[in-house]
Amino acid sequence: MNLRDALQQKTLIGDGAMGTLLYSYGIDRCFEDLNLSHSEEVLNVHRAYVNAGADVIQTNTYGANYIKLTRYGLQNQVKEINTQAVRLAKQAAGPEQYVVGTMGGVRGIQKQAVPLEEIKRSFREQLYCLLFEEVDGLLLETFYDLEEVTTVLEIVRKETDLPVIAQVSMHEAGVLQDGTPLTEALELLEKKGADVVGVNCRLGPYHMIQSLEEVPLPDKAVLSAYPNASLPAFQDGRLVYPTDPSYFQKSAQSLYEQGVHLIGGCCGTTPEHIEAIAARVKGKKPIKEKKVPLKKKTDVNVAKKEKQTPHLHELARKGRSIIVELDPPKKLNTERFLKGAKALQEAGIDSITLADNSLATPRISNSTMASIIKSKYNVDPLVHIACRDRNLIGLQSHLLGLHTLGIHQVLAVTGDPTKIGDFPGATSVYDLSSFDLIHYIKQLNKGISFSGKPLGENTSFSVAAAFNPNVRNLNRAVGRMEKKISYGADYFISQPVFNEKQLVEVYEATKHVDAPIYIGIMPLTSVRNAEFLHNEVPGMTLSADILERMEQAGDNKAQAQAEGISIAKSLIDTAMDLFNGIYLITPFLRYEMTVELTNYIHEKSASKERKLSDGIHIV
Ligand SMILES: Cc1cc2nc3c(=O)[nH]c(=O)nc-3n(C[C@H](O)[C@H](O)[C@H](O)COP(=O)(O)OP(=O)(O)OC[C@H]3O[C@@H](n4cnc5c(N)ncnc54)[C@H](O)[C@@H]3O)c2cc1C
Ligand code: MET
Ligand SMILES: [Zn+2]
CATH class of the missing domain: 3.20.20.220 (TIM Barrel)
Structure with a gap:
């Protein structure tokens, strides 16, 4: 079955974190460069997620665009890094798994730090490398900026008919950083041609479930969610995500009940987390109907307060x-x-x-x-x-x-x-x-x-x-x-x-x-x-x-x-x-x-x- 059909018909399991998992092993450098320098480690992570029950494996290419690679002086390695990333993910995947090429958002809260034209150039280059290696689909993830993700999605949609998963990230439950309610953002991404629309990173399961409670089932697209394991703690000078995979398993059930078809994990998650969620929801028939509370909690209820004297x-x-x-x-x-x-x-x-x-x-x-x-x-x-x-x-x-x-x-x-x-x-x-x-x-x-x-x-x-x-x-x-x-x-x-x-x-x-x-x-x-x-x-x-x-x-x-x-x-x-x-x-x-x-x-x-x-x- 192709990925698009599978996504419509059953609950699929995504993989978990790559970056934070490698970091927890003591690796603290450009994670995407490891595709070339330590391919065995990357391959092992992919294999661990396949063994845990993941259906959708993402390439280790979250930051493999020239804008982010420039920080490490690797801006000329975009092709090598992405090519090798797809090959490693494919090597780990069996006939049951789908390999999606990941492209991560660049913009944080500073809008003007990276001009849109540069983002376009950079994503195009990465996209061509991923497509050339024949991925099964594309995963746009960790986009805080709606303008950025819609721009990238438009480029992807022009270039390929492959399934596209488009995921935004939120600092606050239910709203993007510009105040756009999550529902509106996901509707826009569906309109722009995403097959799967969803959320990943930054929030743990609790706030992600809370956010999705307000989101109706999309018309054509399906929902996805890749929560972080928890909020990070700072211990002995390192960031750690202390959680219990059984809590993640319970959360996966709630995400399923919110109509999510693709459930994976973001920062802090491990093969144990993925194994736990697979045991609970893998392959389940997605829900067909969902009740959304009429009054959306995220409505920006603004009491107008104007200044009295002229500006x-x-x-x-x-x-x-x-x-x-x-x-x-x-x-x-x-x-x-x-x-x-x-x-x-x-x-x-x-x-x-x-x-x-x-x-x-x-x-x-x-x-x-x-x-x-x-x-x-x-x-x-x-x-x-x-x-x-x-x-x-x-x-x-x-x-x-x-x-x-x-x-x-x-x-x-x-x-x-x-x-x-x-x-x-x-x-x-x-x-x-x-x-x-x-x-x-x-x-x-x-x-x-x-x-x-x-x-x-x-x-x-x-x-x-x-x-x-x-x-x-x-x-x-x-x-x-x-x-x-x-x-x-x-x-x-x-x-x-x-x-x-x-x-x-x-x-x-x-x-x-x-x-x-x-x-x-x-x-x-x-x-x-x-x-x-x-x-x-x-x-x-x-x-x-x-x-x-x-x-x-x-x-x-x-x-x-x-x-x-x-x-x-x-x-x-x-x-x-x-x-x-x-x-x-x-x-x-x-x-x-x-x-x-x-x-x-x-x-x-x-x-x-x-x-x-x-x-x-x-x-
Ligand atoms: C009315 C006024 C009040 C100010 N008050 C303060 C204050 O309270 N505290 C304080 O610390 N500073 C103050 N400044 C100084 C100001 O922060 C610096 O002079 C600043 O570099 C210019 O204004 P900006 O901060 O909006 O810079 P921006 O326009 O944001 O420019 C940022 C940087 O871009 C560069 N840049 C600016 N114009 C050009 C140009 N035409 N071509 C190429 N590069 C350029 C400069 O190097 C500057 O550092 C004030 C300046 C003005 C005019
Ligand atoms: C920073 S969000 C996570 C990016 C990527 N999916 C990883 O796990 O490394
Ligand atoms: Zn993350």
Whole structure:
């Protein structure tokens, strides 16, 4: 009987883990390379699963694509590794077994780490190798990203009529990491031509059964499940999966009752697990009817909670808006910072922005200071979030905390490199890029956590992204802006610009961009400050005229500061004609300077409005 017919007619037993089994023997290297270097060990694992009763044997090719093999310098061995993998699986399989070529997902939570085009290239190459060796079917497994698995499935379906098993993996029971309910994901995979749709890895039997309870029997396809043995434990520096095969056997019965036709095991499972499930369900006639509870547990029950005051991107779309950066102090005395926040609020700014340990140097936590100025002075703070200092757990927790504090304005940045700060040797996390961070903050706005879990309520973050116009190739920077918009950025905040000609260039290069820009203006404080920015900060260029003016102002602090303000005012004159949003950066907590510039902008706006309304009056 061919695999497709067998899958329809009886319960088939899949094999168990390859990777974790080899790891439990003390092997900790590229498992797919073992097809070539230690083929006897791989063959023995396959044989053990055949002897345990597995009907479907998968090739040891989970990571045998060039993207994953590159980590081991084996990117040129794709053909050899896949070819040998099929041969080994076939050698172990008897006439009763089917050999399926496994292709594992690449994308984790970082979407933009591997572009889709590269995934396509890489999977095509692996697919051709597996097909050339005449496998009985294909197994797409451990796909966390729905876009990735559907893309790969489309490629496979174009190339072959062989049976295809398509399996997704979930961090949370019942939902994919983007919040898509499992039922919807499996329906989509069936629609795209998978013969078997199912789940594998990450979850143990308990959560997998719970997830499948909500999934109806597909129309044409059949269901599969390859649970992990259990959650992993960390023992003596190694990951182990402590479980009892008899528990797995009981779980296989429950999976069968959920209408699953193909039951195997993923990480942590062993030939003992497979033997146990085969003894219970192998060959049984699959169930024909299944009752699914009407109210799906995984419905994202979002209570809409909207922000009361307008978001900054709305303000800047409508008209003049001023935001001012006032960074939390590096020392414990907060008096000057708080005075500055109060003065700026009284001057009528729309928001105070608080950097996240900018220049990779620790300051008092910006969310702490943001919360204080919000409650004390009714400031609407904007909190910068750098990907450098927090992992995924920390980032999500931080964002949920900000929402709880009523802080809804954030700026998502990669973060300055640690090399330039107080701790050059500090680790940088970068679990997410700024693009991914923007994407996941927007996912929270839909009431879905980073891992796909419903949050019960949506956040309402307005997400700013950074724009650095001080680069050699302005068009590339504009390209990054467009990409950030496609990931969900609502508006941009720019690095300071120090010359009028550049303001016009930036305007011309960005006028087509469909998101407001708050253009950065920073008053200079001294000639040394000006020379530092001009000579030492990559990309920043001060005009000869501005450098000359600061030089003339000399060493007198008040005089230099006055000249800095005067220069900033002329930049503001130009900027106001080109941009609605103005982002003033307070240097060294000298808030008097940014208060004065705020007043200047308000006065200019008011006089412009007066002129306009006078004009209308005359007409
Ligand atoms: C308004 C604003 C606020 C900021 N606040 C903070 C803060 O609070 N804390 C902090 O640590 N840092 C902050 N930064 C600095 C920022 O994190 C870095 O300057 C960063 O490299 C640029 O912005 P991003 O993080 O969005 O980078 P991304 O756009 O995500 O870029 C990431 C990397 O790509 C590279 N890159 C960027 N643009 C280009 C280009 N045009 N061509 C080629 N490669 C490029 C850079 O090397 C960069 O490291 C801020 C920057 C701005 C403009
Ligand atoms: C990481 S999910 C498991 C991949 C593969 N089926 C293995 O057992 O090695
Ligand atoms: Zn697994």
